[in-house]
Amino acid sequence: MNKIVIENLTLHYSDGTESLKNISLNIAANAITVLLGPAGGGKSSLLRVLNRLNDLADVEEVSGRVLLDEVDILDPKTDVIALRRRVGMVFARPVVLPFSIRGNLTYGLELAGERDPVVLEEAVERSLQQAALWDEVKDRLNDPAVALSGGQQQRLCLARSLVLKPEVILLDEPTSGLDPISTGKVETSLEELKKQYTIVLVPHSIQQAARTADYAAFFLQGELIEFAVGKDLFVKPRDKRTQDYIEGRFG
């Protein structure tokens, strides 16, 4: 089943940096879809379209449709606040808010008006469990979040988006600054999480893409070059450019 259907999506920034050219792509529910390709290829822009975070940037032109559960989220009447609660995002650099560990987690719920301490506590524990961080921080939830290590901070950021029980999680190179052990932990939690969520991942290496992908899409200069099920893209790429990239000839 497709959670997100992207039809003929075209996007230009006014400063002429990254752009997307006529992208059509289906993103399946309960699976990890990997978007890969060299920098500037449009992966991050696509992620930011999926929760309308690109509203913050200077977008000159958007056309096409992006259907989430068959509703077009590019429609100007879309409630973007509600959309962003349904579609969570984890960034490349772990950005912990200047609060305690607990404060980081409850922030999203408090924005939505949740005040019940029981609900908040339950959400904190659940999300930390899901992000495989609970055992490490359960005794110091009131410590400032900046005191955590880089790997822990990134899992906290993952947990922070899980608190809202989103339907889709977008991850933009979530392990780019992490050591192999932390990376392993994040990847393991993603394997768990895909049972409940739809995951779109921009991996930080081809190896990571190959390890995690249920579906893979290869982007080059704003175009979708190739889309494949399972590990096919890595094993038997159909396009020459995909093959060159996979074999490390550029990017």
Place this chain on the structure above:
Amino acid sequence: MRNKATSLSWIEFLITRLVKASGYSAIVFVGLIFFFLMGEGLPALAETSLSSLLSTRWYPIEGYYGLLPLIGGSLVVTLGATLVAVPVGIGTAVFISEIAPRWLREILKPLVEVLGGFPSVVLGFLGVLVLSPFLREFLGLPTGLTALAGSLLLGGIAIPTVVSVAEDALDAVPRSYRDAALALGATQWQTIWRVTLPAARSGVLTAVMLGVGRAIGETMAVMMVTGNAPVLRLGLEALFMPTRTMTATIAAEMGEVANGSEHYHVLFLIGIALFLISLAINVTASALVFRQHKRSERILS
């Protein structure tokens, strides 16, 4: 849930409007000030002939409204203040930003800020009680309440402005410029003189302009120590005589004039002149800063 969302968007809407209104209020205030000054000051041009305004005699009781002595007083005092504030201020800024070790900088910067916070009336008071008696003794003048006393005090008042703007400009010079100069074998002194200062020149120029603006607009200290003599004097000896600036004239006489009288309108006319001078200085200074930004952005991109 739906209610919550609508009330949220209402708050959002209201706050956006309020915040925007506060932003635009700055334009409204400048406009208000301008139109009020115009409304009260322009009638002076109808009531008083231009030749009277451009004469050398300011004696309102008998209807003489010659502005030249006041303009001259402002010029002399401001020029003197500039001669004090510019070398001392820029030298201090260079010392703080380029030479002083960290601990000294941490002491000097707040101290200069303290000077910026001195109420001008306190400095004027010290000028009357300490500075001008000293000048009278030291220079053998009939009175110490002179343009010189005003220049020295005003110089002191303008120094913090010059220092802080010039220091910001020097700080903004990229570290790599200095490193490159030093790597080529320049001494630290040569680096300051040939690389850092030239690179920061538009900021330093802004500092000088804002310092001058601060000096022209200063009122209380200068009124208290310059001896209240609206007489036009030119040449070096003007420094050692009492004088009267434009600002001091407004402060000294506005309290005693009848609303709507010719005298009242002329004082507002002086206000217009001061407003326009500060407008010219500040617009030019900000244009300089703006241009500098543009240039550095171009280099970086």
Place this chain on the structure above:
Amino acid sequence: MTAEPMTPAPRMARATSSASRLRVQKIGFGLLGLLAALTVLPIIAVVVYMIVQGAPAISWEFLTGFPREGMRAGGIWPAIVGTFFLTLGTAIFAVPLGIGAAIYLSEYASENRWTRLIRIAIINLAGIPSVVYGLFGMGLFVLFLNFGTSILAGSLTLSIMTLPVIISTTEEALRAVPQSFRVVSISLGGTRWQTIWRIVLPQSLPGILTGVILGLERAAGETAPILFTVAAFFLPRLPHSPLDATMALPYHLFVISTQVPGMPVQIQYGTALVLLAFVLSMNIIATVIRSRARKRRQW
């Protein structure tokens, strides 16, 4: 890397020239140090001198008493109270307006012609001479709006004068908050205002406070804007309402140091010291808040 063969002659020439260059540098640094001392030493001298001269005048009676015998005796209580109310009144008008304008510039406005016009207006407000504010305040608040010479008219005049200081320091503090915090907050379903209210403002609070205090410090010490809008030459009672005139410390100091013959020097120094202490303590509080916040900051 290839080592160039070095001939002795140029090396010696360079050695002498670098010695003379260093001598120039030494002289230059000495000169600049002298200029810095010329800035800083008088400041210290003034503060010390004021304390030495003014301290003997300070007594409970001086601080809380009313002036007597044509201000030649008694205390300065009405002037202290007046300055306090003027500062408070200025804060009431200028703080919300200034912070609001700074939020607009930093968080909402896009860089267009109107925004540039706002910035130019702010720069101009900062440059207008204080006596011109006095003229304007008299024209608009005292006469046109008929507030009379009053605390209200004076506070409003001082507010407009203080506004640019508050706006520019607040905007700087807001912009110092990392952009990534805002993006994260928005991505978690926060509205723009929620993001400002819950993250940007709390994180920039020390910087904002510093700016507010520095602005009010300026208002508290100014004389020219209140000359024709509030100040009472001699009014030995406390103000009853915002529409009352009042004495104020800076104006009182001006009056007793230039307008009253036979004024005891001690009272003059005492008054000047109280004003200086009032203003400098605000300055010190602002500096302390700023440096403590810098040390504690988590980003």
